[in-house]
Amino acid sequence: MPENREEGLKNSVLYLMSAGAGLVVANNYYNQPLLSLMAKDFQVSESAVSNIPLFTQLGYAFGLLFIIPLGDKFPRKKMVMIDFIFIIASLLAMALAQSLPILIISGFFVGFSCVVPQVFVPMAAQLAKPEKRGSAIGIVMSGLLIGILGSRFISGFVGEYFGWRLMYFIAAGIMLIFWLLLKLKLPELKSDFKGTYKELMQSLWGYFKSEPPVRLAAVRGGLGFAGFSAFWTTLVFLMEENFNYGSGVAGAFGVLGIAGALAASLIGKLSDRMNKNLLITIATAIMIFAWVVFEFSGYSIVGLVIGVILVDMGLQSLHITNQNIxxxxxxxxxxxxxxxxxxxxxxxxxxxxxxxxxxxxLFQWRGVASLGLFYSILILIFHFAFKNSIPEEN
Structure with a gap:
């Protein structure tokens, strides 16, 4: 609402959205440290059970495509409240699934419904004063990344000691509590688009064609997240095969990555002041260095620790700068x-x-590290080839 934009974004609302972003997005990642437990439970291969995070991420992509544009057409708070009901139902379906296909389908709907963080990020950008936009995005993204990384620690621990199903019952309860908090505290924002849903969706293609900076940001972010996802999907297998550790230790690596997430508010402030092309180059260089470290860390916990912190910091820096642009x-x-x-x-x-x-x-850990390095190098290639499409900004 106009008066909120004039006053700026209240800290209480900003941190509520930051916490909400983390708690909701966590639902998409609880499965990763639990994959070995799920594979044993349903007696399937590692590649078969990897379809759970795959379909969860695909569901998230579809949710982004078909749900998030509605934020430009309908009141944001009402949209969030309705979406939370579907999140809770999908989590309960995961907890009760009796076969791998049902679990995969439920995972898709968890991803499809858990798009609320991508409503909070533009809300923060809209409510914040222009000179504090990057900082506000950084705080919400900090909560989001802490949710991604913390989810792995929590689910790894719960899965190892209480079984993977309990994690999804707990998650459904958390969502119910947070639904009540948002109902009480989240401000409403009116939307400006007056056309039909069809016209709304058609306008996406128009923006895609007319906005080279958005296309380039999507390529950079997608390649960065590709390496990140490859790492977290296979880490639990590395822990079991090379170190004889279970899902609890694999999930604990998420706590280390939170160090990168805590840098998010600083990165957001930097993206308000620093040349964004340069900041993207530095962030990508950090990720490249992290993957080089991973290449030699198949049997080194210390190397894995260093790599996790660096890859999270690099991806977070890239992501926040992309969004500020x-x-x-x-x-x-x-x-x-x-x-x-x-x-x-x-x-x-x-x-x-x-x-x-x-x-x-095919190639065990060295293959995963080489894959992540390849994706990060591609980011630099695309960035240097097309960065002139981005206006020079301070």
């Missing part, structure tokens, strides 16, 4: 712009999950 344009269509970017981002995640599983089966 795209949200500085077309303020009346931020949800649709975010949809284009995030669909590319999570298509990259699905690609990384699939190729990571096959890289593990």
């Amino acid at each position: 795209i949200f500085s344009r077309n303020p009346d269509a931020r949800n649709r712009i975010n949809t284009i970017y995030m669909v590319g981002y999570f298509i990259g995640g699905a690609l990384g999950t699939t190729t990571g599983a096959y890289a593990w089966e």
Whole structure:
């Protein structure tokens, strides 16, 4: 609402959205440390069970494409409240699934419904004062990444000691509690688009064609997230095969990655002041170095620890800078712009999950590390080839 934009974004609302982003997105990632337990439960192969995170990420991409643009047409709070009901139902379906196909389908709907964080990010960008936009995005993204990484620690622990199904019952309960908090505290924002849903969706293609910076950001983000997803999908297999550790230790690596997430607010501030092309180059260089470290860390916990911190910091820096670039344009269509970017981002995640599983089966850990390095080098190639499509900004 106009008065909220004039006052700026209240800290209480900003941190509520940050916490909500983390708690909701966590639902998409609880499965990764639990894959070995699920494979044993249903007596299937590692590559077969990797379809669970694959379809969850595909569901997220579809949710971004078909749900998030509605934020430019309907009141945001009402949209979030309805979506939470579907999140809870999907999590309960995961907990009660009696076969791998049902689990995979349920995972798709978890991903499809858990797109609320991508409503909160443009909300923060809209409510914040222009000079604090990057900082606000960074705080919400910090919560989101902490949710991604913390989810692996929590689910790894719960899965190892109490079984994987309990994790999804707990998640459904958390969503119910947070639904109540959002109902009480989340502000409403009116939307400007007056056309039909068909016209809304058609406008996505128009923005995709007319906005080279958004297309480039989607490619960079997708490639970065591809490597990230390949790592987390296969880490639990590495822990079991090379170190004889279970899902609890694999999930604990998520806590290390939170160090990268905590840098998000600083990165957001930097993206308000620093040349964004340079910041993207530095972020990608950090990821490349992380994957080089991973190449030599198949039997080194210390190497894996260093690599996790670096790859999370690099990806977070890349992601926040990408979003600051795209949200500085077309303020009346931020949800649709975010949809284009995030669909590319999570298509990259699905690609990384699939190729990571096959890289593990064919070449073990060295293959996964080489794959992540390849994706990161591609980011630099695309960035240097097309970065002139981005106006120089401070």
